[in-house]
Amino acid sequence: MAGSSRAPTPAVRAATPGDAVGDLVPAQVAEPSDTEELSLVLAEAAREGSTVAVRGGGTAQDWGPAPRALDLLVDTGKLSWIDHDPGDLVVEAGAGTPVAELYTHLAGKGQRLSYDPVRAGGTIGGAVATGASGPRRLLHGALRDLVIGMTVVRPDGVQARSGGRVVKNVAGYDLAKLHTGGYGTLGAIASVAFRLQPEPPALRLVEAEYGSRAEAEQALAAVRESTVVPSAVEVSAGPDSALCLQVVVEGTHDGLRPRTEQAAQALGAHARVLGELPSQWGHRPSEGPLAWLSLPPAESVEAAARLGRRVRVGGCAPRGALHLSWPQGTPLEEIASVLEEARARPEWSVQLVRAHPEPVPAVDRWGRIPGLPLMRAVKDAFDPDHRFAPGRGTGGI
Ligand SMILES: Cc1cc2nc3c(=O)[nH]c(=O)nc-3n(C[C@H](O)[C@H](O)[C@H](O)COP(=O)(O)OP(=O)(O)OC[C@H]3O[C@@H](n4cnc5c(N)ncnc54)[C@H](O)[C@@H]3O)c2cc1C
Incomplete structure (x- = not known):
């Protein structure tokens, strides 16, 4: 965009080393203050043929891998606003709105986005673009299930709206789903509308540790056969920690009593009950290599017990959505070997999300990706010149 003879695009400044993404320092940073400005910035980038990433x-x-090239970084910090309709249990927020700020706002009205606490500093756009979901996905659905509408700006600068602000509103293709977990490879998210839930008045966490996989599997089966209706059922294990199940139940104080007792019975004699979630509940380690593992739910405990000897494993057992995390500095060969062990099971799919240093070619970050040709065709349709975060998407798209 530098050196253009056109009128200067609004809200663009020279980049500094602090704007680097991986090893790439972009030439410029755009800080649009509304969707119109975001459109202007991206239309100009399209005319100039600039590569773009969103922050x-x-x-x-x-x-995900760092983009292969980066001319322009679009910072969404000024796209921060909240439009809440408590009566309809929906909220729309600008992409740059901090998730924590949205949570505080909703809590003040007795409502919540059932997405689970996330690392301080994350924004709505980043949460949706990474598509990660927390423990409460079990009852309320993954983040993508909570999205009811989205405004995006396409790589050519054209604004597109999908869905809306009523809960039942999708006719035709649900395009918002493509941008959820898209890592900003198909366009820039400008705002997102979500469905909400009332904040339950009370919560109990029931947890137990197990000496054997069989005991834990039996306990999980008992929870699933019960009428506990948990909000979350997490399994965890690691080289330094025991195989553990945690069940979260939420509701009214009176209603919780029998459900908590049932959950404790299902988890077994050593179950203990806590009145609140431990700090860092649901957090993924913010440093060190991280991988997502998805597998048939019935095999979650087996995966935790087996891989937990070598790597920290955690996640939503009844959904088969787990994560693996290693301490910073773990040799890449060890990570590759764990990935191989998981991939030896044809129905287990594991992708390395974060690694420092970046994996050398010997480490297969993605494994087998069903539907990759279709994903490539989607990328070609949305971003024909592959200017948006090239290389960052699944399979290096
Ligand atoms: C339950 C749970 C717990 C978590 N715990 C942790 C934790 O402990 N530590 C941790 O590091 N993370 C954690 N996460 C992940 C956390 O949610 C992300 O770090 C955060 O949401 C990313 O937001 P961000 O604004 O910082 O995104 P950025 O880091 O700025 O961007 C992340 C990706 O999203 C893209 N992107 C950002 N905004 C947009 C947009 N508007 N349009 C298009 N693409 C965009 C970027 O290009 C980039 O690819 C957790 C997630 C969940 C669900």
């Missing part, structure tokens, strides 16, 4: 809070810029 929200910058807490997950190291998720």
Whole structure:
């Protein structure tokens, strides 16, 4: 965009080393203050043929490979606003709105986005673009299920709206789903509308540790057969920690009593009950290599017990959505070997999300990706010149 004879695009400044994404320092940073400005910035980038990446809070810029090229970084910090309709249990927020700020706003009205606490500093756009979901996905759905509408600006600068602000509103293709977990490879998210839930008045966490996989599997089966209706059922294990199940139940104080008792019975004699979530509940380690593992739910405990001897494993057992995390500095060979062990099971799919240093070619970051040709065709349709975060998407798209 530098050197253009056109009128200067609004809100663009020279980049500094602090704006680097991986090893790439962009030439310029755009800080649009509304969707119109975002459109102007991206239309100009399209005319110039500039490569583009989007930054929200910058807490997950190291998720996925760094883009292959970067001329313009679009910072969404000024796209921060909240439009809440408590009566309809929906909220729309600008992409740059900090998730924590949205949570505080909703809590003041007795409502919540059931997405789970996230690392301080993350924005709505970043949360949706990374598509990660927390423990409460079990009852309320993954983040993508909570999205009911989205405004995006396409790589050519054209604004597109998908869905809306009523809960049942999708006719035709649900394009918002493509941008959820898209890592900003198909366009820039300008705002997102979500469905909400009332904040339950009370919560209990029931947890137990197990000496054997069989005991834990039995306990999980008992929870699933019960009428506990948990909000979350997390399994965890690691080289320094026991195989553990945690069940979260939420509701009214009176209603919780029998459900908590049932959950404790299902988890077994050593179950203990806590009145609140431990700090860092649901957090993924913010440093060190990180991988997502998805597998048939019935095999979650087996995966935690087996891989937990070598790597920290955690996640939503009844959904088969787990994550693996290693301490910073773990040799890449060890990570590759764990990935191989998981991939030896044809129905287990594992992708390395974050690694420092970047994996050498010997480490297969993605494994087998069903539907990759279709994903490539989607990228070609949305971003024909592959200017948006080239290389960052699944399979290096
Ligand atoms: C339950 C749970 C717990 C978590 N715990 C942790 C934790 O402990 N530590 C941790 O590091 N992370 C954690 N995360 C992930 C955390 O949600 C992300 O770090 C955060 O949401 C990313 O937001 P950000 O604004 O910092 O994004 P950025 O880091 O700025 O961007 C992340 C990616 O999204 C893209 N992007 C950002 N905004 C947009 C947009 N408007 N349009 C298009 N693409 C965009 C970027 O290009 C980049 O690819 C957790 C997630 C969940 C669900």
